[in-house]
Amino acid sequence: MQRNLYEQLIKEYNPDLSHSGVNGERLAARLDELSKIGLQESGGVIRPGYSPEEKEAKELVAGWMKSAGLAVRTDGAGNVFGRLEGKTSAAAIVSGSHVDSVPNGGHFDGPLGVLSSLEVAEAWEETGYIPEKPYEVVIFSDEEGSRFKSSFTGSRPFMGQMKPEEMDRLRDENGQSLREVLSEYGSSAEDCLRAGDGRSEIGAFVEVHIEQGTILEREDQPVGIVSGIAGPAWLEVIFSGEAGHAGNTPMIGRKDPLVAASRFVGVIEQFPKQVSDTAVATVGQLNVHPNGINVIAQEVKLIVDIRDIFEDTRDQLLELIRGEAQKIASERNIEVQMNLNAKIKPLPISEKLQAKLADSLSKFDIKPISIPSGAGHDAMIVGSEIPAAMLFIRSKDGISHNPREWTSLNDCVYGVHVLKDYIESLMKGQ
Ligand code: HGY
Ligand code: MN
Ligand code: MN
Helix, strand or coil, X not given: CCCCHHHHHHHCCCHHHCCCCCCXXXXXHHHHHHHCCCEXXXXXXXXXXXXXXXXXXXXXXXXHHHHCCCEEEECCCCCEEXXXXXXXXXXXXXXXXXXXXXXXXXXXXXXXXXXXXXXXXXXXXXXXXXXXXXXXXXXXXXXXXXXXXXXXXXXXXXXXCCCCCHHXXXXXXXXXXXXXXXXXXXXXXXXXXXXXXXHHHEEEEEEEEECCCCHHHHHCCCEEEEEEECEEEEEEEEEECCCEECCCCCCCCCCCHHHHHHXXXXXXCCCHHHHCCCCEEEEEEEEEECCCXXXXXXXXXXXXXXXXXXXXXXXXXXXXXXXXXXXXXXXXXXXXXXXXXXXXXXXXXXXXXXHHHHHHHHCCCCCCCEXXXXXXXXXXXXXXXXXXXXXXXXXXXXXXXXXXXXXXXXXXXXXXXXXXXXXXXXXXXX
């Protein structure tokens, strides 16, 4: 079992970084408490969207929101908001991220963004700072999409981007639809689809997230600016052949979907560089049915994660990959069915907001570095309509979606200070 995260974080912490109401020890203790929900022998966590573990994590943070003096509410998509009223009733400044995880995920991807946003409210409470505009800390549901194979299941309805047909089309591996899961969760498909009604009350959004890359490490900076967010497209490919006896079926004439899928995965690795230097394509999930040692497979289901920071090249890559699946299937005389489970628009971050973040970074002697995000984030959904910005916090060796994910407490606290300064400048209408 993973050693106490708090001890690991606090061991190298410089307590001088706790000032202006920002408290590194509190942040470390909360990261540690959250890390225990859904904790596995491997030291990683499993907290799928709308699972008891995600709900427990949300309730834990909601309790901290309340003790920080925030008014807590949950919308129909299970998104949790902690609100602090401002001196005026202008459109709110919102900051947050997610607490769900990928299977066997790390302890910073999502939680650091939520707890950093909450730490800003805690600092204000301690220093008696009252913001000009309302401030909201948000936990978006199911950002990773690991349960329904379609991501941003919280922020998309919040932005009015969830389609009614998804309520019955999106199903988890037990065949449970999003509609059924929402009603079990205590909400309903109708309430989820209405979650977007309040978004006109938001003036700006900002998300803190681990970089999940190595640029900040290479530049030796704790915090960086996100210049743009790549848009993921998730293409489900189902190769269907003919199950048979591994021993008695001659090699000639087999209709083996696993051989087809293997060729497919091997070939598409070459495709991204054909469209751009920033495009990527990954098959991380592949299921064989019936998955018997001495059985020629009946069906292979896989999902290709296709991304680029430019929409046109991302879509070119998607079409190349679709065509290859078709070509291999016909060459091998088997069936192929493809479903586009998700297709999110990439989001460029405005130069103006990047410059504001650079101003905040410079106050802490941090060199402003702008970094494109290959990973998707809730900020790209909110940012499709509302001015949104993102800060990256240095990741050790760029490792993420892995129990070895690590960010030092010093870097986490630098991120909170920069976030707080940036939000205060937005509060002053600068
Ligand atoms: O998949 C992603 O890019 C993010 O971790 N949701
Ligand atoms: Mn992630
Ligand atoms: Mn994330």
